Amino acid sequence: MIEAIIHNLHLGRTRRAADLCLRLDVAAQVRLFSALDGSDIPVLFNRVPYRRALAIFRGMSVGARQRLLSALDPAAAARLLTPAPLPELVLALDETPVERLQAILRALPADRRKALLGALQQPSGAVGRYMRPQALAVTSGTPVAGARAKLSRHEAYVLFVQDARGRYLGFVTRSSLAGRDGRETVERELLGTGMTLSPDQPLRGVRGLMARAGVGVLPVLDEWGGLAGALHGRDLPPVTVNEVRARRHGGGLRRMLSLGAVTGGLIGLPLIAALTLGALV
Template identity: 25%
Template sequence: MHPVTPHTGSIPTLRAQELGVREALRKSDWPRAGTLLRELTATQVERLLDRSDPKDVPVVFRLLDKDVAVDVFAAIEPRQQRDLIEGLQDDDVQELFGQLQASGQARLLDEMPAEVAQQLLASLPGSQRASAGTVLGYPAGSVGRRMRPVLIELRSEWTVAEALDAIREADIPERRQRFIARLPVVAHAHQLQGMIELSRLVTADQGATIESLMDTDVLAVLATEDDETAARLCAEHDLLALPVTDETHRIVGLLTVDQAFDILEEEESEDSQRAGGSTPLAQPYLSTPVKRLFRARIVWLLVLAIGAILTVQVLEVFEETLETMVVLSLFVPLLIGTGGNTGNQAATTVTRALALGDVRPRDVVRVLRRELLVGLSLGATLGALGLLVAGLVYSWDLGAVIGLTLLSVCTLAASVGSLMPLLAKKIGVDPAVFSNPFISTVVDALGLIVYFLIARLILGI
């Protein structure tokens, strides 16, 4: 038997296959493309679809073997699933849909127009429809939407041997076996009493009772809890599975590590895209149609451009001052740029700290005190430099204006930048929505006012 060859590159590149498939598609050589695709695992095909031009996605999908197609369909993002479905026959759609887990069905239904969603739901057999219905009963963004079903429940009065027998008898399908690495222990009516890791069962004395071995000081979340919060708990406490319960302490599902990973990855992508001033794409970049990229960006650009009209108006107010001293206009980009950068730094740091739970809205006074100090220090350093450079090159009066403006703008920007995400969180909006570009726009207008007021005062115009 040969040893395993370790993977040495980055995420498996499969460059040859990918290029081959793309080449075959361009030549409309379907048999060749099909042959190449059949050499790939479902995960590899998923990767390839994530990197395919949007128009190629349905073509590739139709060339797949049925069982691979089902796995691939389950693995891609709901938005990609929706795009795919549009080009398929109703029968195929219903079959693919029926193969998804209840949580996957719920996420796809959220993406579909209401009437199509109704039809799809109606196409499911009774029991599946009921599970999908339960999941759909939890609000979007809740952990109830993302949890996995409980495959087996243990009883505290059982011995280890009895528990292991029960696990064997449960006849769990192979591809779901890895989700039983941490198991719930329940009393009557599915009341959660504790959790136990499978490894503990394997290593413990076979005659010991579950009660004597299980963790009873267990973290659990309500099914209505925010999915990101639940996923972070999972990560922070190194849990293989986090139990999800209803208000009556009944276990209704498990958030497994793999789901926690997916949730956190989605959240990070959303936060990062919002921080860059666009609407989250919710699908891989290369497989996103250009017109969808456009739509994700134009709304915020328009809002920001309209906000920036404020700066035109501020400058108009000070037009006379500008006419008297055109040299003042030379520093406008530098000053508002520095303000924007300082605001960005503070906003990004606080937004991330909020996401990690390191900072909470009630810490507003502590955060503000720190950012005022940081902003003042940054402003003093940059201001001294500005004073010196502008003073030497132009005049000491102008130097004083630039220096004082930098001091004020940095202090202002750090404070505004740190407060906005806290405010957003407080009123229940994603802190990343008050994103860096938005803060820059506010700081730009305020900074210009400060600049011209200081200029008028010192230069006496």
């Protein structure tokens, strides 16, 4: 049916093309809008219901999202971007020309505009550009039962712990809290601080470390040790050709040290044990 839609667009039968488009499921609509370009996109996309449009947008690749946003008017682009997590906004707008970016920013709600500007002001390729400002965390005095409930409510595995002033203390996991006395404070169950990042830290290499250590999220700390946000593996930008080449030339002692340090830090092992673990993986 996608071919029929494109054929009708080429013949100027936009109403027929739109009717066919609305009959497709989300997966097929993602393929359709990923294949379209230029003026054909808004002709169809502007007729898609808002919730379905959001689902299509979320299913598209970064490049397809960028093409879609460049074809829509700024107000329509802003409506798509408003509910998206901050890292998705950054990825979608990273290559946008300045004038176009300014128009979309003006159409965004004030709070989203402020958050996006803060992220875009971070150096290209820095952790702060792709982190989520709101990390899943509790204070040190939270009962274990409350921490377990929060993990369950957010369907998360890792929970960060901070003190009353927002300074990062460490992390717990769903499995580490299982079977523990729910009345105890979560501070007594800390697994350590693990690997931490800073907003201005280069992103290069972080993806590999997270993958090898089996970590899906890492805390990002500000200069005072406060929890500034969290970096999720799913929010990282697509792998570039240069990164792939660099990985092929990596390994040996460097891999052993990085993997051992990360894995050991996450489970609280001493350095020598961590290095041994890294060598065995």
